[in-house]
Amino acid sequence: MHFDLQTIWAILVTILIAGYIVTDGFDLGVGILHLFVAKTDIERRVNINAIGPVWDGNEVWFITAGGAAFAAFPELYAALFSSLYIALFVVLLALIYRAVSFEFRSKEESEGWRKFWDQSIFWSSFVVALLIGVAIGNILAGLPIKNMAIEGNELLGFVYAEKFPISFINLVNPFTFHGLFGILVGIATVLFIIMHGVSWLLWKTEGSIAERARNIGLKVWLPFVIMYVVCTGLAYTISFKVENPELAQKYLQLPPDMFKQIASMIDSNGVLHHALFRFPVIELVLIVLAALSAVGWLLAVKAVNGAKAFLFSTLTFLFAGFAVMFGAYPLAVPSSLGLEHSITIYNGASSHLTLTVMLVAALIFTPIVIAYQAWVYKMFLFKISPESIKRELEGAEY
Amino acid sequence: MDFVLLVSRLQFAMTAFFHFIFVPLTLGLSTLSALMLTLHYATGKEIYRDMAKFWSKLFAINFALGVATGLVHEFEFGMNWSVYSRFVGDIFGAPLAIEGLLAFFMESTFMGVFLFGWDRVPKAVHLLAAWLSSIGSNLSALWILVANGWMQHPTGAEVEMAAAGKRAVMTDWWAVVFNPVADVKFWHTATAGMVLSAIFVLSVSAYHLLKKQNVEFFKKSAYIALIFGLIASVGEVIIGDIHAHEVAKTQPTKLAAMEALWETKEGASILLAAWADEKAQKNVVEIPLPIPGLLSFLATHDFNGKLLGAKELQKMFEAKFGPGNYIPPVNFVFWAFHIMVYLGFFFVLLFIWGLMKYKDLENANGFLKVALYSLPLPYIACWLGWATAEVGRQPWIVYPLTDDYGKILMPEIGLKTAQAVSPLTNVEVIITYILFALTFTGLAIADFYLLAKFATKGPEKEAELY
Numbered sequence: 001m002h003f004d005l006q007t008i009w010a011i012l013v014t015i016l017i018a019g020y021i022v023t024d025g026f027d028l029g030v031g032i033l034h035l036f037v038a039k040t041d042i043e044r045r046v047n048i049n050a051i052g053p054v055w056d057g058n059e060v061w062f063i064t065a066g067g068a069a070f071a072a073f074p075e076l077y078a079a080l081f082s083s084l085y086i087a088l089f090v091v092l093l094a095l096i097y098r099a100v101s102f103e104f105r106s107k108e109e110s111e112g113w114r115k116f117w118d119q120s121i122f123w124s125s126f127v128v129a130l131l132i133g134v135a136i137g138n139i140l141a142g143l144p145i146k147n148m149a150i151e152g153n154e155l156l157g158f159v160y161a162e163k164f165p166i167s168f169i170n171l172v173n174p175f176t177f178h179g180l181f182g183i184l185v186g187i188a189t190v191l192f193i194i195m196h197g198v199s200w201l202l203w204k205t206e207g208s209i210a211e212r213a214r215n216i217g218l219k220v221w222l223p224f225v226i227m228y229v230v231c232t233g234l235a236y237t238i239s240f241k242v243e244n245p246e247l248a249q250k251y252l253q254l255p256p257d258m259f260k261q262i263a264s265m266i267d268s269n270g271v272l273h274h275a276l277f278r279f280p281v282i283e284l285v286l287i288v289l290a291a292l293s294a295v296g297w298l299l300a301v302k303a304v305n306g307a308k309a310f311l312f313s314t315l316t317f318l319f320a321g322f323a324v325m326f327g328a329y330p331l332a333v334p335s336s337l338g339l340e341h342s343i344t345i346y347n348g349a350s351s352h353l354t355l356t357v358m359l360v361a362a363l364i365f366t367p368i369v370i371a372y373q374a375w376v377y378k379m380f381l382f383k384i385s386p387e388s389i390k391r392e393l394e395g396a397e398y
Numbered sequence: 399m400d401f402v403l404l405v406s407r408l409q410f411a412m413t414a415f416f417h418f419i420f421v422p423l424t425l426g427l428s429t430l431s432a433l434m435l436t437l438h439y440a441t442g443k444e445i446y447r448d449m450a451k452f453w454s455k456l457f458a459i460n461f462a463l464g465v466a467t468g469l470v471h472e473f474e475f476g477m478n479w480s481v482y483s484r485f486v487g488d489i490f491g492a493p494l495a496i497e498g499l500l501a502f503f504m505e506s507t508f509m510g511v512f513l514f515g516w517d518r519v520p521k522a523v524h525l526l527a528a529w530l531s532s533i534g535s536n537l538s539a540l541w542i543l544v545a546n547g548w549m550q551h552p553t554g555a556e557v558e559m560a561a562a563g564k565r566a567v568m569t570d571w572w573a574v575v576f577n578p579v580a581d582v583k584f585w586h587t588a589t590a591g592m593v594l595s596a597i598f599v600l601s602v603s604a605y606h607l608l609k610k611q612n613v614e615f616f617k618k619s620a621y622i623a624l625i626f627g628l629i630a631s632v633g634e635v636i637i638g639d640i641h642a643h644e645v646a647k648t649q650p651t652k653l654a655a656m657e658a659l660w661e662t663k664e665g666a667s668i669l670l671a672a673w674a675d676e677k678a679q680k681n682v683v684e685i686p687l688p689i690p691g692l693l694s695f696l697a698t699h700d701f702n703g704k705l706l707g708a709k710e711l712q713k714m715f716e717a718k719f720g721p722g723n724y725i726p727p728v729n730f731v732f733w734a735f736h737i738m739v740y741l742g743f744f745f746v747l748l749f750i751w752g753l754m755k756y757k758d759l760e761n762a763n764g765f766l767k768v769a770l771y772s773l774p775l776p777y778i779a780c781w782l783g784w785a786t787a788e789v790g791r792q793p794w795i796v797y798p799l800t801d802d803y804g805k806i807l808m809p810e811i812g813l814k815t816a817q818a819v820s821p822l823t824n825v826e827v828i829i830t831y832i833l834f835a836l837t838f839t840g841l842a843i844a845d846f847y848l849l850a851k852f853a854t855k856g857p858e859k860e861a862e863l864y
Contacts, residue, residue: 053514056465057507064498066472071495074487075562081476081483082820089830092473093837096466100841103462107848149563157484157562159821253561347561350488350568357571361496369503376507379519 001279001329002255005355006345009072010332012362014325016068020061021132021321022196022314023373027055029197031098031125032190034118037201037212042386044118048102049389050204053380055102057373059095071358075348076332079145079158084135086168091131098124126190133189134182137231138171140276140328141178141238142336147251150341158333158343178336181234188227192320194220195297196313203306207385210304217301217309225294228320232287235327239273242266243338251340253347254330272339276327283323290319403819405827406478409834413471414784416838420464420845422780425539425588426595427457428505428532430626431512435528437622439521449619450528451516452857453599458513459848463841465506470834478827482795482818488567489555489574490545497541505534539591540584547580550791551648552799557810566796566811579648582641583787589634590783593745594776596627600752601773602853604766612856613760620752620759628749635742639696645790646697646705649797650804651715651724652790654708655731657693658684661707665691671736674728679709706804718809719798726792734789738782741775748772 001007030051038047051058070077081088097120105117148156162170173179198217202210242248245266249259266272277283297312328334332348335341349355431454438446472494475483483490511519511527519527548555554573555566568574603620606612646653653659658672660679667690673683691701698705706714708725715724752769755762791797798812806812 053510054507056462057503057510059465059469060498060502060506063469063472063502064495066476067491067495067498069491070472070476070483070487071491074484074491074565077476077487077491078480078483078820081473082478082480082822085477085820085822085826086829088473088477089833092470093833095469096837096841099462099466100844103459104844104848107459107852147562149561154559154564155481155485155817156821157481251561343562350491353571354488354492354568357568358492358495361499365496365499369499369507373503373507376511379511380514 002258004255005352005359006349007330008359009068009349009355010325010329010345012359012366013065013068013072014321015366016061016065018318018321019370020058020065021193021317023058023061024055025129025193025317026196026200026310026313027051027058028098028125028129029193029195030200031121031197032129032194033197033201033213033216034121034125036216037209040386041114042390043209044114045106045393046205046209046384046386046389047201048105048121049384050201050209052102054377056099057376059099062095068358068362072350072355073332073343073345073348074350075157076343079160079343079348080139080333083143083145083160084138084168084171087131087135087171090168091128091135094124094127094131098128125193129190129193130186133186134171136189136324137182137185138178139333140185140235140324141181142240142334143178144170144337145333145335145341145343146337147335147341147347150247150251158341158348161337181231181238184227184231184234188224188231191220191224191227192313192317195224196310196317198301199297199306199309199313201306202301202304203310204381204383205385206383207387209386210306214301214304218298221294221298221301225291228290228294235276236274238276239271240275240334240336240339240342242270242272242340244340245270248338248340251347252342252344254344255346258330275331275334276324279326279329282326286319286323286326290316290323293319400816400819401824402822402827403816405824405831406819406822407815409478409827409831410474411788412831412835412838413467413474414788415781416842417464417467417471418780418784419777419842420460420467421539422587422591422594422776423460423598424457424464425535425591426593426630427453427460427598428509428528428535429592430595430599430622431457432525432528432532433622433626435512435525439525445615445618448615448857449622452615453619454513454528456602456849456853458509459845459852461509463845466841467838477830478820478822479795479818480820482813484562485565485813485818486549486552486796488565489548489552492568492571492574493541493544493548497538497545501534501538501541503534505531505538508534536588536591539587543584543587544575544577544580546787547577547583548574549795550583550787550797551577551579551644552796552808552811553577555799555811556808579644582637582644585637586634586641586783589630589637590776590780592630593627593634594780596623596630596749597745597769597772597776599623600627600769604769605854606856607760608763608766608770610760615857617759621756624749624752624756627745628753631742631745631749635746638739638742642696643699647802647804648800649791650706650800651708651711651726652731652786653697654706654711655726655728655790656735656786657705658728658732659693659705659707660709662704662710663707664694664704665702666693666705667691668693668696669732672732674732676725676728714806718806719812722793722814724793726790731786731790734782734785738779738786741779741782745776745779 038044101117101120144162145158146161198213201213293312293315300308330344331342332345333343431450434446434450508527508531512531515524554570556569558567600623603616606616658674668687670687671685672681674681694703695701712724755765793814795815795818796813798806799808801807
């Protein structure tokens with residue numbers, strides 16, 4: 001690890017993505033649980049109002065993470081979103097439907113209208129959670145991207161080289177390793193998001209919804225742990241081939257000692273084994289901490305302690321997320337066509353001036369944002385239940 | 399034109415079009431709601447509280463789709479314009495990231511407090527939240543227009559060769575932020591949002607006054623809208639003039655198209671209407687305003703100022719950049735710009751008329767009808783403004799940097815729209831285009847339906863719940 005601007009920004013973007021999963025993650029979880037923890041119309045209103053005042057502010061983490069990736073790692077932003085074109089499109093579509101579902105659902109009395117938006121809340125939340133996982137899995141396993149500068153093109157940058165009519169098919173093709181890995185990480189992500197949603201519902205609601213949420217939480221815990229172990233095990237087997245070390249040295253733009261360290265791990269056939277576990281000690285510590293947090297979560301759910309459950313599901317993701325970041329470091333998007341075509345945090349980064357300006361802005365404003373969001377959360381963390389919502393609807397007074 | 403390029407352009411235009419149905423109302427109505435809440439807390443009068451509640455409810459319905467379409471907008475840069483994104487990310491990404499960090503968080507977090515905090519949070523906190531949410535909205539406009547202003551006039555940057563190819567890099571952050579084009583664009587957009595919101599409030603109020611429902615409530619609302627709107631619309635016209643002056647300095651081809659100016663002229667006059675034969679490079683119809691030299695004066699602040707015509711500009715650009723068409727579609731840009739300007743003047747007159755009639759507004763049926771049917775006009779004006787700005791810079795996605803006299807200083811930073819598009823397949827772009835079009839259209843219809851439903855209902859007792 002070097003402690004330079006690019007590394008700081010890799011950590012910051014990871015924090016922003018984690019911020020998204022930790023905040024909007026529980027909204028997605030509540031959305032996935034929507035059809036299962038809430039049966040009557042009043043219960044469904046409770047469920048939506050459990051996240052009512054905060055989901056909008058939470059979604060901004062997604063926008064900000066995207067903006068920060070654009071500003072700090074433009075090559076990554078451009079290559080990733082044009083390569084995962086259809087996948088990201090579906091995520092955006094789902095985010096749109098989710099936003100308007102919350103807003104529209106209770107504004108009409110008709111049963112058909114409400115049923116439609118209830119379904120929309122479930123599907124849109126599920127699809128976002130699944131595809132974020134699929135994308136992360138595919139990126140870790142290596143995307144077929146090419147650095148066109150190596151081919152002599154001055155403008156194109158990193159381009160997705162396997163052009164089917166739709167590149168999306170490759171991402172979820174279970175007969176390829178990266179497709180299978182993508183699907184598995186996707187499932188693990190959905191399970192985690194459900195856990196996180198359960199945490200929130202236990203914290204924010206009482207009565208029938210909290211009870212059902214607890215029961216679901218107890219059911220999904222074991223599948224999540226199994227999926228986490230499976231994904232981690234598979235991640236251990238990920239390796240990258242290096243076709244041309246000289247090109248790699250020239251185009252990855254890593255600091256010389258870092259490149260030497262990685263080069264020393266490439267075997268005689270030009271393969272970098274255990275590519276995501278080059279710092280096994282740190283990796284192991286983080287993975288164990290993530291697992292321990294998951295156990296803490298289970299105990300908290302059993303004890304119906306929402307605040308504790310929320311803390312532990314948050315920690316679970318933070319440890320798992322940083323394990324992924326450290327594992328990939330310094331690669332941002334490894335290329336399956338040869339390591340020399342990869343995007344790293346060095347060749348994908350903006351200039352020093354931009355990174356510095358942005359760092360100043362981030363150091364000043366991120367704490368402020370976290371502070372006022374926490375303050376708003378505190379304000380809205382009173383318990384709601386079907387009874388309390390009923391009272392509010394009946395006693396509505398101007 | 400290449401199919402992927404064409405569809406990508408159409409898709410981006412469509413997203414902008416939909417996004418800008420919701421944005422201007424968010425900008426202005428957040429301010430108006432905060433203003434009403436301030437009046438309530440200052441005077442203690444219940445009517446202002448009801449007003450803030452009523453208008454902020456409409457605001458919330460509108461806001462959700464603003465966020466949803468904006469989300470698409472941000473990621474479309476990377477999805478459909480990856481070459482552009484990697485080429486300009488060093489500069490263009492920073493304002494977008496800061497927009498999220500500074501503005502969006504503030505706007506949406508405090509909006510939650512404003513909309514759901516009635517009687518739950520202390521009054522001072524509630525009022526502060528309303529204002530912070532409004533400031534957040536307008537700050538987001540500032541940062542996105544810093545980004546857009548840079549595309550039009552790429553200050554504070556140079557071009558270098560990096561590991562993955564040529565790219566623009568930032569040399570001076572403050573030159574990017576205080577880009578004169580960006581700053582005037584911000585004021586132009588912020589006031590546009592205020593004018594649109596004032597007309598929205600006025601129009602909805604007119605509907606109720608025509609029906610004689612809740613007369614006191616909607617008369618007061620209309621009064622606030624009239625005052626607010628008059629200030630904003632006069633400001634809009636003045637800023638618009640400054641804006642056109644900036645365009646004249648930095649984007650000569652855009653100005654030539656906006657004014658259908660083919661020949662280089664000293665003391666050029668303004669055309670009220672024109673139709674150009676773009677192939678023959680001349681105007682078939684011209685109806686000038688009989689004030690000689692006015693256009694030269696507005697553009698250069700000198701009645702005898704020299705304005706470069708499209709023909710000469712085309713030759714200059716060809717000499718610098720090689721063969722190609724460097725003149726945007728003249729008729730389209732001319733009419734988009736001119737109709738926008740005419741609407742701008744109409745709004746000023748509308749507000750003055752309303753204020754003259756104010757004493758007996760509920761019986762001023764003529765005015766109320768005009769106000770009611772004027773609702774779509776500010777929306778159309780906003781779209782035309784963007785059409786002028788974005789079609790007018792074609793064929794460029796990053797306009798080559800000029801000095802203050804329209805002379806090109808940095809040709810290498812210019813990037814053509816045709817070069818900027820992602821290497822996608824036809825199938826990919828057509829799928830997203832059709833599905834976005836269907837989604838946006840469907841949701842916009844649902845949104846209008848709900849807006850109309852709650853706007854025509856009047857202020858009723860309802861819980862602040864989803």
